[in-house]
Amino acid sequence: MAKLYLLRHAKAGWALPGTRDFDRALDPSGVTDAEMIGNAMRAHGYVPDLTLCSGALRARETLGGIASHTDTGRVLYFDKLYSEDxxxxxxxIRDHGDFDSLLVIGHNPMMEDLTIAVSGNGEAGAxxxxxxxxxxSGLAVVRFDGSLTNAAPGKGYLEAFLTPITV
Structure with missing residues (x-):
């Protein structure tokens, strides 16, 4: 059984004039929310073997907030997670599917689209x-019967969906 943790970055402030969207930092509530999700991950035993993180500043800062409260495993950064669909x-994810559990820190609408696509079924509340x-700072926990190298639409089970409001 493999687990995929899909985390949308925490709340970021607006870009200042002359600042690229890629370089937007978390706002104070985003820092707090990232830490809350890190605590929730630790409390639920959600520990990834590998974290794949967008290179965008707000995603990297989200990782920092989480990592200050729980183990995030080995970390790889991908600028492609900023722009890919x-x-x-x-x-x-499939390229790194040899790991039993992956945390992906990325952006919307990709996170929402991917979660809906791979989650064939799930817990009613989630x-x-x-x-x-x-x-x-939303975190989807999707369970797969096989390896993540074979992750595909409809093949997962949405085990949980945590937000800073629900933790």
Whole structure:
């Protein structure tokens, strides 16, 4: 059984004039939310073997907030997680699917699209929460019977969906 943790970066501030969107930092509530999700991950035993993180500043800062409260395993950064669509995310996940559990820290709408695509079924409460959107610092926990190298649409089970409001 493999687990895929899909985390949308925490809330970021608006880009200042002359600052690229890629370089937007977390705002104070985003820092707090990232730490809350890190605590929730630790409490639930959600420990990835490998973290794949967008190179965008807000994603890297989200990782920092989480890592200050729980183990995130080995970390690899991919600028492609800033610009790829959900299919591109899935390809990156499959490329690293030899690990039993992966945490992907990325962006919307890719996170929401990917979670909906791979989660064929799921816990009623988790699916209900996800139906209201994929907020910043939202964490989808998707279980697969086989290896993540074979992750595909409809093949996962949405085990949980955590947000800073629900933890």
């Amino acid at each position: 959900a299919a591109g995310y899935l390809e990156i 699916r209900e929460t996800l139906e209201h959107g994929f907020p910043t």
